[in-house]
Amino acid sequence: MKIQLINISKLIPYAQNPRHNQLAIAKVAASIKEFGWQQPIVVDGNMTIIAGHTRYMAATQLDLKKVPVYVASSLTAAQVQAYRIADNRLHEDSSWDDELLKIELDELKDDSTDLELIGFNAMELEKLIGDGKTDISNSKSSASREIKLSEFQEFAHQCPKCSFEWD
Template identity: 45%
Template sequence: MAKNTTPKPRSERKLVIQHWLIEQLKPYARNSRTHSPAQVAAIAKSIEQFGFTNPVLAAEDGTIIAGHGRVMAAQSLGIKTVPVIVASDWSEQERRAYVIADNKLALDAGWDEELLKLELGELAGAGVDLDLTGFSEADLNKLFGTVEDDVGAKAPDTSAQLEGLSYSIVIRCDNEQHQNKLLEDLEQQGIKAEALIS
């Protein structure tokens, strides 16, 4: 009986993470995604705190497919080796398309702002440096609000990060009927509540 030699689809293949010297990696010359010094510094801070948690994706010749910013951050930290997944059986067209897709697909994600504010507020309350989340002070001020200073210009309100929060409790319901009943009970008690489906 002949053995089936049809390769598994990529989605079913086991990924192998290798560790490469950083000088073996080279940027894709036509990478259309840019990385500002501030963004590279933020990535570096994340790597320092959490480690290198997201491997670089590279072609066999070392050309980076995904991870340009992470490699730049690692270089700035003097890291000698980085984790790499090699796209060994990808065509040139697939590699070029993924360079764009990897960045664009991440941009299409959104935020549940109420949950984001809740998470960031609790982290700030626990003393976590919110710079580690990648949100700049300007981002946080926009999310939580700003105050005007004496001359009328918008200035960051350092207390706004906590004062602007709404404190919530998330209760998981078994079904929609349970959710509706619970919502009615809370409203009868004068508790502000809203139903969410996730």
């Protein structure tokens, strides 16, 4: 799998995207700031987003100029359409093992990890790991971490017309 660093202005959000994630954008932006890019945005050969609309919107909110992208050029149009839905739907059938989740959250809390970065709100965290007297928040701020995209490949060529980059 070849991940490319692409100018965000070249990406095209899919107009018929049936999943809307306005509430998740700020959380994903905070996650990208803290953990960096761990999943590229997936696009078709025309740079239309297949998977990663929320990451795209978070990157836009963070005013990033380039983002990691995987071009899924081997998929047919029908496969692109099906994968776009599957990527959003399949995880919904899984559930949490609350006992194992509590163990993981307790370890993160003991390590002074900012638990707001993992997607649970304060009430959910209190229910999962709170004892009523423990402050589940901490002072570690995700705002201090810079996003580093340097691990992604820079390309040898750039089209002067559309700015697409390649080797």
